[in-house]
Amino acid sequence: MKCNNSNPALQPWVPGRAGCRSSGNTKRRDSTNVKSDQEAQQGIKCGDVRVHTANITEMMPVFEVRHNKSRFFGDYADNAPAQCAQWALPAKERYMGDFNVKPKNPVLVIGNTHDPVTPLVSARNVSETFKGSVLLQHDSYGHDSLMQASLCTAEAIRSYFVNGTMPQKGTKCPVKVPLFSEEDGWDEVIAQLESGSN
Numbered sequence: 001m002k003c004n005n006s007n008p009a010l011q012p013w014v015p016g017r018a019g020c021r022s023s024g025n026t027k028r029r030d031s032t033n034v035k036s037d038q039e040a041q042q043g044i045k046c047g048d049v050r051v052h053t054a055n056i057t058e059m060m061p062v063f064e065v066r067h068n069k070s071r072f073f074g075d076y077a078d079n080a081p082a083q084c085a086q087w088a089l090p091a092k093e094r095y096m097g098d099f100n101v102k103p104k105n106p107v108l109v110i111g112n113t114h115d116p117v118t119p120l121v122s123a124r125n126v127s128e129t130f131k132g133s134v135l136l137q138h139d140s141y142g143h144d145s146l147m148q149a150s151l152c153t154a155e156a157i158r159s160y161f162v163n164g165t166m167p168q169k170g171t172k173c174p175v176k177v178p179l180f181s182e183e184d185g186w187d188e189v190i191a192q193l194e195s196g197s198n
């Protein structure tokens with residue numbers, strides 16, 4: 001992968017994990033990209049949110065559904081729907097159907113084993129409703145598949161995007177680094193990807 005995001009003017013617009021290998025640690029890589037990431041996330045999440053209101057009473061049921069899902073973490077991210085409540089830009093496209101669908105191209109779903117935010121059971125649920133979908137289990141802790149790197153997961157993602165190839169059903173990908181090692185393992189995995197066939 002050729003990569004140069006050292007132009008300071010580009011920094012806010014080049015997501016750190018989109019191909020550039022930073023020599024710094026995870027914290028620095030995240031902080032340089034926090035702007036574009038947050039604004040993009042806000043646009044996507046708030047466009048998808050269905051309840052838009054300035055009335056807190058009307059927001060309460062939204063929070064309640066979340067709180068009911070988890071006694072410990074239910075209120076952790078209330079700021080997300082709260083910030084979106086008065087989002088004024090309607091999404092250009094918003095899917096309002098159910099998710100029992102057959103997409104044009106099958107969807108690769110990645111769920112990690114110990115995710116306190118988007119649990120594996122929900123990844124299974126999503127994968128089962130999309131026809132032709134395969135669930136890849138990324139055997140890590142933390143939220144999403146980026147917290148602990150896996151060459152196996154990275155290769156599966158690359159094959160999916162390059163060739164449309166799905167991993168075998170039941171694939172479980174090991175991660176490179178142990179928990180609390182203060183390393184996410186990405187530098188090693190990206191180096192291995194680069195030295196591979198591509």
Ligand SMILES: *[C@@H]1O[C@H](CO)[C@@H](O)[C@H](O)[C@H]1NC(C)=O
Nearest residue numbers: 003004005006007008009010
């Ligand atoms: C990266 O881009 C900057 C700004 O455009 C340039 O000064 C620098 O030489 C480039 N570095 C490499 C390794 O290409």
Ligand SMILES: *[C@@H]1O[C@H](CO)[C@@H](O)[C@H](O)[C@H]1NC(C)=O
Nearest residue numbers: 053054055056057058059060
């Ligand atoms: C807020 O919503 C509640 C419930 O729908 C309604 O009873 C109340 O009048 C609303 N308040 C205002 C200021 O619109």
Ligand SMILES: *[C@@H]1O[C@H](CO)[C@@H](O)[C@H](O)[C@H]1NC(C)=O
Nearest residue numbers: 061062063064065066067068
């Ligand atoms: C949340 O759980 C409480 C207690 O089980 C229940 O009374 C309430 O209806 C639930 N609220 C929603 C919005 O699901």
Ligand SMILES: *[C@@H]1O[C@H](CO)[C@@H](O)[C@H](O)[C@H]1NC(C)=O
Nearest residue numbers: 121122124125126127128129
């Ligand atoms: C997925 O979750 C939804 C909402 O809880 C539920 O209605 C649906 O039956 C589940 N589907 C599968 C395949 O588990």
Ligand SMILES: *[C@@H]1O[C@H](CO)[C@@H](O)[C@H](O)[C@H]1NC(C)=O
Nearest residue numbers: 158159160162163165197198
């Ligand atoms: C894509 O398929 C070609 C032809 O089978 C193969 O040589 C290549 O390694 C594949 N690339 C990836 C990223 O899987």
